[in-house]
Amino acid sequence: MKILVTGGAGFMGSAFVRHVLANHPEDLIVNLDKLTYAGNLDNLKEVEKNDRYKFVKGDITDEPIVSKLAADQVDVIVNFAAETHVDRSILNPRDFIMTDIVGTYNLLEATKKYKIARYIQISTDEVFGSTPKKFIEESKFDPSSPYSASKAGADLLCSAYTKTYQLPIVVTHACNNYGPYHYPEKLIPLAITNLLENKKVPVYGDGKQVREWLYVDDHARAIDMLVRKEDVDSVYNIGTGEELANLDLVKRLLQLLNKDESYIEFVKDRPAHDQRYALDSSRLREVGFKPKIKLDDGLAKTVKWFQDSRWWWDKLKSGEYLEYYKKQYQSK
Numbered sequence: 001m002k003i004l005v006t007g008g009a010g011f012m013g014s015a016f017v018r019h020v021l022a023n024h025p026e027d028l029i030v031n032l033d034k035l036t037y038a039g040n041l042d043n044l045k046e047v048e049k050n051d052r053y054k055f056v057k058g059d060i061t062d063e064p065i066v067s068k069l070a071a072d073q074v075d076v077i078v079n080f081a082a083e084t085h086v087d088r089s090i091l092n093p094r095d096f097i098m099t100d101i102v103g104t105y106n107l108l109e110a111t112k113k114y115k116i117a118r119y120i121q122i123s124t125d126e127v128f129g130s131t132p133k134k135f136i137e138e139s140k141f142d143p144s145s146p147y148s149a150s151k152a153g154a155d156l157l158c159s160a161y162t163k164t165y166q167l168p169i170v171v172t173h174a175c176n177n178y179g180p181y182h183y184p185e186k187l188i189p190l191a192i193t194n195l196l197e198n199k200k201v202p203v204y205g206d207g208k209q210v211r212e213w214l215y216v217d218d219h220a221r222a223i224d225m226l227v228r229k230e231d232v233d234s235v236y237n238i239g240t241g242e243e244l245a246n247l248d249l250v251k252r253l254l255q256l257l258n259k260d261e262s263y264i265e266f267v268k269d270r271p272a273h274d275q276r277y278a279l280d281s282s283r284l285r286e287v288g289f290k291p292k293i294k295l296d297d298g299l300a301k302t303v304k305w306f307q308d309s310r311w312w313w314d315k316l317k318s319g320e321y322l323e324y325y326k327k328q329y330q331s332k
């Protein structure tokens with residue numbers, strides 16, 4: 001099978017690329033990635049010499065390049081490419097609208113034109129907004145940030161293309177992922193790398209917001225299953241049921257790194273901060289997917305990886321990152 005992966009140099013896309021190449025000796029992967037600040041070829045060092053893997057630097061909003069790649073005997077497209085950080089979307093929404101919506105439109109057009117056998121849109125639980133009870137696949141979209149609104153826009157395009165053109169599209173809504181190669185602007189890698197640098201961890205507001213956590217290799221396994229399964233639904237939630245308040249999560253990381261609570265710094269809350277994300281993932285369980293890594297084990301593995309991989313993250317925390325960081329974290 002030949003898979004066109006977009007955004008495969010990011011955190012979750014690179015985990016999927018590594019997973020497929022390691023587990024499917026017949027498969028070919030073409031990875032189209034723009035290499036934004038979040039795209040990083042260091043994430044793919046272990047596969048860069050694999051002759052079943054090809055990297056193409058390019059933008060999913062660029063119609064000719066998408067068309068050229070899709071036309072070349074692609075069986076499946078998996079779209080991980082996106083602007084992904086809520087706080088950056090609040091500072092500057094434009095790139096989110098371009099990549100997440102217009103980019104998805106381009107990929108859907110290519111799916112239609114070249115009769116791609118399956119298109120998988122990697123989306124998020126954030127499209128549903130905040131919830132007192134678990135979201136099912138049919139829950140109403142109610143996005144709170146420019147990021148989640150642009151992901152919701154892309155998801156709506158997917159469902160319209162499914163209905164209008166009968167395209168074989170699967171949309172997945174995953175909960176928060178974590179693990180190796182996670183860019184250190186997101187809570188878990190930011191907290192771990194700050195603690196390894198003896199800096200404090202910024203906690204937004206009261207830290208009582210709840211997120212559901214999934215180890216990134218488990219996410220890659222779920223998507224791999226949906227790439228290959230014969231009969232698929234058009235939408236799946238991908239969660240673990242392992243929910244935790246941000247402050248409790250940070251306390252677990254402090255424990256793993258032998259730091260006390262003086263390393264917590266409460267900072268200004270995020271505007272329109274969603275209180276809780278939680279998914280009902282029974283549809284995916286029914287077709288045979290079960291996460292393997294429990295949160296406690298996953299956090300310990302992740303901390304160990306960041307301890308051993310300073311070569312990877314040290315250089316990321318400078319330049320543009322520092323400018324962004326200064327704008328973002330103003331103490332109360």
Ligand code: NAD
Nearest residue numbers: 007009010011012034035036038039059060081082176177
């Ligand atoms: P990431 O920010 O780590 O990586 C995004 C990748 O997309 C980067 O390699 C970047 O270079 C690439 N990219 C951005 N704009 C592009 C463009 N115009 N053309 C081509 N490539 C482009 O993101 P991630 O955390 O790996 O997330 C991957 C996908 O999963 C996203 O669609 C995101 O919305 C979704 N998602 C993420 C989470 C999470 O917890 N991280 C949870 C659920 C869903």
Ligand code: TYD
Nearest residue numbers: 086176185186187188190202203204209246
């Ligand atoms: P984040 O990792 O940005 O993911 P998302 O916003 O997509 O869920 O944030 C996870 C949670 O942690 C979210 O409730 C915001 C909070 N948070 C902090 O408290 N401090 C931080 O420095 C960051 C980045 C996030």
